[in-house]
Amino acid sequence: MTHPADGGPAPVRILVCDDHVVVRAGLLALLDSAPGIEVVGEAGTGEEALALAARLAPDVVLMDLQLGAGIDGVETTRRLTAAPATGTPPTGTPPTGSGRVPHVLVLTTYDTDADITRAIEAGATGYLLKAERPEELFAAIHAAAQGRTTLSGPVAGRVMANMRSPRPSLTDRERDILAQLATGLGNREIARALFISEATVKTHLRRIYDKLGVDTRAGAVAVAKEQRLLP
Structure with missing residues (x-):
């Protein structure tokens, strides 16, 4: 975990949600070396992410799209950004979150138009591919914490192409x-x-x-x- 120097700006509080244990471990190790970033929790399912977000009040949730059993990353994003405290803390654990809505930064290997559209419509602040360099990830996290949008190059190109030539709108x-x-x-x-x-x-x-x-x-x-x- 990183901690700000005395008197310095507060770090960006991160909750990591990915269903692969090895991937989560790698992200935690990577983010631990990042300046101005503090990982406050990790989740392997969407339901767990909702509960932890309600209790820990992270600034940014780093969200994978495919989460195995249970709700997927898009639905988790929709619930996280819809209203504060949408999760349910474990029995007997009082919620300690501030009630504010976190920003969601998608970090995934999937870059189809359907995935991108669904994530953005669900309220994701940014959409990054796991192939990005660590520096790009760190910058995107800080941008997301400020509510600024960051898109991976291929994703941005796809979004622009769709704006010029819209795809059919399917429910x-x-x-x-x-x-x-x-x-x-x-x-x-x-x-x-x-x-x-x-x-x-x-x-x-x-x-x-x-x-x-x-x-x-x-x-x-x-x-x-x-x-x-x-x-």
Whole structure:
């Protein structure tokens, strides 16, 4: 853990959320050497991140997108930025957080349009790829603490490209169905997997076809892959 020198500015308080123990250990070791940054907690699930954020009141949550079982990084980000104290501290542990909303800096290996769009719409302040140099990560953390947006170069390029030529706007449910479609499932299997009716699946498929400008399942999957709409 880093600590500010007496009289110096307070360090940026960080909560690290990543479901891979080895990755978390590497990040903690890296951040421990960073000036002006203090890691106050680590979480392996979205639920744990919500609870710790409510109790520890970090300035920035360093968030992975894929978190295994439970809610993913996008949903965790949405809950963290929606309102203060959205987590539930462990039984018998009184909350000590300040009630303020932390900034969320996504740190991930995923750079699809779908992932980027969902994270930004959920309230992420920045979006960084794990391939970035440590100095870039440190700078992004300090920027996020001040509410300033930082995007990795490839991510920024993708965002600009989408602004110039917007991708089809799919709802979350349509993205879910498209993702299932890409695995080769039929309508009945998709309905079963998403706990909806087969008729509902067909309705969503018609809307997906219209938005993507296709009229077949294969065409929808091809366009989705080409435009990086699949998570």
